Structures are given as structure tokens and as C-alpha cells.
Amino acid sequence: MYMINNKYYYLKRIKDKKKNLDLLLLADPEEEAIDKYINDCKVFEFYYRDILIGQGAIMQLSSTTYEIKNLAIYEKFHNCGYGKILINLLCKKYLESFKNIEILVGTSEQGVGFYKKCGFQFSHIIKDFFITNYKQPIFENGIQCKDMFYLKFKGVNMENFAYYTPTKVVFGKDEEKNVGKLAKEFGAKKVLIHYGGGSAVRSGLIDKIKTSLTEENISFVELGGVKPNPRLSLIYEGIKLAKENSVDFILAVGGGSVIDSAKGIGYGIANPDIEDVWDLYIGKKKTQKCAPIGVVLTIAAAGSEMSGGSVVTKEDEQLKRSYGCDNARPKFAIMNPELTYTLPKYQIACGVVDIMMHTMERYFSPVGNLELTDKIAEGLLRTMIKYGKLSLENPHNYEARAEIMWASSLAHNGLTGCGGIGDWSTHQLEHDLGGVYDIAHGAGLSAVWGSWARYVYKENPKRFVQFAENVFGIEKIGTDEEVAIKGIEAMENFYKDIEMPISISETGINLSDEDVEMLAEKCSNNGTRYIGSFKKLFKEDMAKIYSMAR
Numbered sequence: 373m374y375m376i377n378n379k380y381y382y383l384k385r386i387k388d389k390k391k392n393l394d395l396l397l398l399a400d401p402e403e404e405a406i407d408k409y410i411n412d413c414k415v416f417e418f419y420y421r422d423i424l425i426g427q428g429a430i431m432q433l434s435s436t437t438y439e440i441k442n443l444a445i446y447e448k449f450h451n452c453g454y455g456k457i458l459i460n461l462l463c464k465k466y467l468e469s470f471k472n473i474e475i476l477v478g479t480s481e482q483g484v485g486f487y488k489k490c491g492f493q494f495s496h497i498i499k500d501f502f503i504t505n506y507k508q509p510i511f512e513n514g515i516q517c518k519d520m521f522y523l524k525f526k527g528v529n530m531e532n533f534a535y536y537t538p539t540k541v542v543f544g545k546d547e548e549k550n551v552g553k554l555a556k557e558f559g560a561k562k563v564l565i566h567y568g569g570g571s572a573v574r575s576g577l578i579d580k581i582k583t584s585l586t587e588e589n590i591s592f593v594e595l596g597g598v599k600p601n602p603r604l605s606l607i608y609e610g611i612k613l614a615k616e617n618s619v620d621f622i623l624a625v626g627g628g629s630v631i632d633s634a635k636g637i638g639y640g641i642a643n644p645d646i647e648d649v650w651d652l653y654i655g656k657k658k659t660q661k662c663a664p665i666g667v668v669l670t671i672a673a674a675g676s677e678m679s680g681g682s683v684v685t686k687e688d689e690q691l692k693r694s695y696g697c698d699n700a701r702p703k704f705a706i707m708n709p710e711l712t713y714t715l716p717k718y719q720i721a722c723g724v725v726d727i728m729m730h731t732m733e734r735y736f737s738p739v740g741n742l743e744l745t746d747k748i749a750e751g752l753l754r755t756m757i758k759y760g761k762l763s764l765e766n767p768h769n770y771e772a773r774a775e776i777m778w779a780s781s782l783a784h785n786g787l788t789g790c791g792g793i794g795d796w797s798t799h800q801l802e803h804d805l806g807g808v809y810d811i812a813h814g815a816g817l818s819a820v821w822g823s824w825a826r827y828v829y830k831e832n833p834k835r836f837v838q839f840a841e842n843v844f845g846i847e848k849i850g851t852d853e854e855v856a857i858k859g860i861e862a863m864e865n866f867y868k869d870i871e872m873p874i875s876i877s878e879t880g881i882n883l884s885d886e887d888v889e890m891l892a893e894k895c896s897n898n899g900t901r902y903i904g905s906f907k908k909l910f911k912e913d914m915a916k917i918y919s920m921a922r
């Protein structure tokens with residue numbers, strides 16, 4: 373009986389600890405334990421995509437190809453069971469296609485040796501994993517097992533990827549004067565000029581653009597008023613205006629919010645069969661069609677000028693959601709760093725955070741080290757640290773503004789993530805903060821990131837060590853965990869240096885316990901989705917991070 377209880381107990385313990393698995397393998401089953409497990413632990417089935425048990429699992433694994441990113445195998449306490457057969461089979465036949473397999477085994481040192489030979493890296497021991505009031509498993513070498521060994525298999529590092537950046541970048545002083553020619557090059561006949569507040573008008577930029585379009589015999593209508601966290605209602609207005617005027621090209625003059633709003637309008641124009649474009653953002657509908665978009669960039673931050681993504685807020689539900697497709701990538705982006713000179717310092721700093729976060733969301737990948745992609749990401753982050761500060765010291769420093777502007781585009785056009793799997797948790801957590809409290813995107817990101825990092829770094833401390841060393845030049849003195857924490861602190865100190873918040877309260881919002889619950893509820897779509905890939909985060913994880921970030 374103790375066997376059943378212990379196995380059952382395994383599952384109980386694991387339920388709380390390892391919810392982020394795609395597959396649970398149960399080696400050495402006893403019928404009763406499984407029945408009990410199936411009957412009593414239905415909750416697992418929400419988390420685990422599939423459950424294979426015992427000998428049947430071996431059969432199934434040898435006849436099917438599973439796409440498994442995370443896997444747990446529970447081996448019998450004593451060291452002779454199906455667990456090894458399973459591993460052996462996995463190694464021979466499937467391991468190459470697996471990434472990041474995690475194994476928890478109650479086994480002896482020799483057992484660990486076996487797994488190491490199969491290519492698993494011994495990660496750490498979970499002390500006193502076994503309950504003490506049951507008889508302890510005793511291995512053939514007489515060692516009593518109290519602990520669980522935690523092993524990770526490092527599979528192929530580089531994921532297959534497609535890299536598509538069709539945006540023609542026209543960079544440098546005065547280039548906005550060529551907007552008419554560029555619009556013509558991409559077939560524009562009737563343009564919707566889309567912009568934000570009055571500054572684009574007051575500075576004379578909109579007039580310059582109108583002149584340039586007129587010179588090329590391109591007619592236009594205009595729609596201003598895009599706010600940060602671009603509103604769905606304005607997108608509806610834009611779609612209506614565009615349809616009434618047979619608009620065939622959208623020119624976004626501004627930063628990420630304007631470009632994202634333009635993409636929303638672009639979906640509306642190109643997909644008459646989709647009644648409500650919001651359906652795209654909430655995952656109800658999909659499309660690859662978007663009207664062509666051109667950009668005159670005035671804020672370096674979001675990277676939307678080269679990306680296919682857009683983020684939109686539905687005001688009445690306080691929901692901020694994203695949608696993307698390759699055809700929403702702008703046809704051209706004019707980038708004159710001088711157009712960013714008049715930005716308030718706060719907005720410059722928010723941009724610096726966002727650019728860095730777009731790189732870090734991709735950098736903290738479960739895939740592991742990627743030589744070239746990592747170096748590009750680390751170089752971009754170091755550039756931001758250097759020129760972010762110089763930019764704030766003197767917003768008219770052309771070199772600094774140019775470096776940041778170029779970085780903003782490269783950080784989000786896919787380059788810094790080639791071969792990896794993005795995490796994007798910080799962005800997802802921020803989306804709900806921003807959606808509810810209308811916090812500036814960059815400020816929301818810096819307020820949450822440190823708490824996310826502290827919550828997840830143990831998944832792969834070495835990744836954080838690499839970050840600390842290569843981005844901040846931190847010397848590798850001490851344990852991996854100590855160096856990882858130093859890297860996280862260095863990042864937070866940089867955010868402090870540029871006067872960005874590292875907690876939510878610093879943005880002026882004090883979350884109650886109920887607020888934390890509400891945010892986690894929203895972010896998890898009422899408990900129906902997880903976020904992240906470095907570590908999968910479920911509703912209660914989200915709540916913990918929001919709470920830590922208070």
C-alpha cells in the first residue's frame with residue numbers, strides 16, 4: 373500500500389510544483405494508484421496535454437511522434453523499473469526532437485549516472501521530496517532515497533525559423549520629404565494620414581507630408597487623435613472613414629500606438645468579411661490580409677514600424693490584446709532621428725525600456741544558447757544602455773537618437789529572436805496593467821520585469837548568468853544563482869537610472885489583493901490560458917508576480 377500512497381503523493385506534490393509540463397509520464401504504475409490518480413486528480417488534465425502511463429506509454433512512444441517541450445517522468449522508487457526503458461527509448465528515438473525535457477526521478481546516484489549518459493544534465497536535488505511517514509524507498513546499493521533528482525535534457529538549440537522583414541527602411545535627416553515618392557512606389561492612390569496628438573501638426577510635419585503627397589498627385593484624408601494604448605473606437609472610426617473615401621494606403625505618422633492603430637484600420641479595410649476587427653485581437657478570427665501601411669516614425673520605442681504585430685485596447689472592457697501577421701508589416705518606414713528630438717524625457721525613457729524588453733522577451737528563451745542571435749541581442753542591449761543614458765542627458769544628440777531609433781526597429785523585427793522561442797510574459801502581464809490602469813507601456817514593463825525575473829530565473833539560472841556577464845559585464849563570482857540575481861539587480865538599477873519604475877506602486881497605482889486577483893483573472897483569460905515559455909505561468913503564478921511587483 374505504501375507504494376500507492378507514495379505515488380499518489382508524488383502527484384499531489386507535483387501538482388503544485390510543476391504545472392508547466394506538456395506531458396506526464398508515469399512509469400511503473402500500479403493499477404490502483406492510477407485509478408486513484410485518474411479519479412481524484414482530474415485537475416491535472418487541464419495542465420498536462422497528455423498522460424501516458426507505464427508499459428502502454430512505451431508502446432505509444434515508440435509508435436508516435438510527440439511534440440513535447442516539457443516532460444516529466446516519474447520512476448519507481450527502486451531502481452529497476454520502466455523509467456529507464458522509457459528514457460532509453462526516448463533517447464534513441466525521440467530525444468533529438470525534444471527541447472528542454474525535465475525529469476524528476478527518485479533514484480540513486482547510479483541512476484543519475486545513467487541519465488547523464490543519455491545526455492541529461494543533472495540540475496539539482498529537491499531535498500526531502502519524499503514524505504517521511506511512509507517507508508522510504510531503498511535502492512539496491514542500500515541507499516535510502518529521500519530526495520528527488522532533477523534532470524534537464526538540452527536538446528537541439530536552434531529552432532526552425534522564418535525571418536521576413538519586407539519593410540523598406542529609409543533612414544536619416546530630412547527623409548520625411550520623400551514620403552510621397554515612397555507611397556507612390558508602393559501603389560498608394562488615396563492615403564489615410566493617421567496620427568496622434570497635435571505635435572505632429574504643430575511641428576509642421578503633417579504639412580510637409582501633405583505637400584510631398586500632393587507633389588506625387590496622391591490624394592488623402594486624415595484622422596488624428598490616437599492616444600497611447602490605442603483605442604478600438606478610433607480604429608472603428610478609421611475603418612469607416614477609409615471605406616467612405618476608398619482609401620487604399622494608410623500612412624502612420626507617429627510611434628507604436630499610431631502604427632498599431634493603423635494596422636487595426638488596415639485589417640478592417642482588407643477584410644470586409646470580418647465584421648468586427650476586435651475578433652482578431654481576441655482570437656475569434658484570423659486573417660493574413662491587411663491594407664498596405666507606410667510609416668513616418670517620430671517615436672523610437674515599439675518597433676511596430678517593422679513588425680507585424682499590433683496592440684489595441686478595448687476601452688469599455690479595459691482589455692488590451694494583440695494580433696499580428698506578416699502582411700501587416702509596413703511597406704516602408706521613414707526614420708529621421710531628428711523627429712524624435714522634441715519627445716519628453718519620460719517618453720524617451722519608456723521607449724528605451726520597451727526596446728530592451730522586446731529583445732529580452734526573446735533572449736530569455738527556453739531553447740538555450742544561440743551564438744549569433746544571442747550576440748546580436750546582447751549587443752543591442754549594451755547599445756541601449758550606453759545611448760539610452762546619453763539620449764536623456766541631451767535629447768538633441770543625433771548619434772544617440774539615431775542608435776536608439778535603429779535599435780527600436782531591430783529589436784522587434786524578429787532579428788533578435790531567430791532560432792529561439794520568445795517568452796513575452798512581461799508584455800502579457802503589462803498588457804493587463806496598461807489596459808486597466810492606462811500606464812505607459814514602457815513604465816508598466818519596467819515595473820513588472822524584475823519580479824518576473826526573480827520568479828522564473830531558477831528555471832535556468834545559467835541564462836541569467838550569461839545575461840549578467842555579457843550585458844552588464846558582471847564578474848562570475850559566486851554561485852550561478854548569486855550572479856543571476858546580480859544581473860537582475862543591474863537591470864533594475866539601470867531602469868532606476870533612467871527614472872523608470874521598478875514596482876507598480878512607483879507608477880502611482882497601489883494594488884489591493886482584489887486588484888491582483890482581478891489582473892491575474894484577466895491576464896489568464898479567466899484561468900483558461902497560460903503565458904510565457906521560459907517558464908509557463910498560470911493564473912496563480914501571474915497573481916504572485918503582480919503581487920511581488922506591487
Ligand SMILES: [Zn+2]
Nearest residue numbers: 674726799813
Ligand atoms: Zn512592447
